[in-house]
Amino acid sequence: MLKFEEQKQIESVNGALALRPEIEIIVDEIQQRGFDGIFFIGIGGTWASGMQTEVYMRGRSSIPVYVENGAEFITTGNKRFTKDSIVIFSSVTGSTEEMVKAIEKARETGAKVFGFIDKPDAPLVKLCDWCISYPMNEQLKFYMVANRLMFNNGEFPEYHQYNAQMEAHLARALVEVEKEADQWAAGFAKDKYEYFKARPDMPHYFVGGGNQWGATYSYAMCYWEEQLWIRTKSITSAEFFHGMLEVIDAETPVTLFMGEDEQRPLAERVKGFLPKVCKNYTVIDTKDYELKGISREFRGSVSHLVMHAVNNRVDAHMEEEFCHPMVIRRYYRQFDY
DSSP, X not given: OTTOOHHHHHXXXXXXXXXXHHHHHHHHHHHHHOOSEEEEEESTHHHHHHXXXXXXHHTTOOSOEEEEEHHHHHHTXXXXXXXXXXXXXXXXXXXXXXXXXXXXXXXXXTOEEEEXXXXXXXXXXXXXXXXXOOOSOHHHHHHXXXXXXXXXXXXXXXXXXXXXXXXXIIHHHHHXXXXXXXXXXXXXXXXXXXXXXXXXXXXXXXXXXXXXXXXXXXXXXXXXXXXXXXXXXXXXXXXXXXXXXXXXXXTOOEEEEEOSSTTHHHHHHHHHHHHHHOSSXXXXXXXXXXOTTOOHHHHGGGHHHHHHHHHHHHHHHHHHHHTXXXXXXXXXXXXXX
């Protein structure tokens, strides 16, 4: 398999899961201190991870949770944000301009800050009241925070059962998803190369809802646009029927991300519509993957991670088919803007 290091990926996920005791200590302290709101602040992919966490908690918890785009937070702010608020964020480099300014603004207000930063010596570390340095897996770490918040709030009685399953089975289950998806992903990438070779200006439409919306938005933007330089459009399953459906025809490339959380019916509605007007659509459904050891009741909470595993294989084959290394950039961090 292309660009696939099985043991390294298992160790990466298990390493993130092993952070739970450290995360619990911090979350417990936050709740003992009290707060008037939890604000997930991010930019680009980290904003998407915040959106996934917010929608996950929205229907499960009475805790006031918000998600803010870092650049918008700098310019617009939020009147609900006070000295008693808590900021949670993640950063790979710890030096992204928008995030540094957003966290500085939060600190000026007097709010407390909990950061996940890959590099322990990054500038943003000094602005955190609590900080955990561990690379990648921000979506998993954010959900671990959310689960502890809800458990302490009396809203997640299955907390210990849930964690036992994740820590015993999740890393292996996600690796098996990649193995199972690889052959399909190779064919998908080959089809996309042939299509875009003939129609390079046609955007590819991505649709998803619930905790798949963050995955849909970030995959279209961070991976296909930023890293593969392919034009995309992303939209929620709920909004598909309020605009996008009118531009779909037989040849329009559409990919639908289907998860297993409470917003799955919205994706099923899109799935039912697409065959009526389009012959160039793809459905990626997390329900098609086994996830051995993970109970049905918990599958929805990790369906965005399953989608990420599938898309890891798509990325590897897209890079190969398009002869386009995904590490290169034309503009990003190439000059000031």
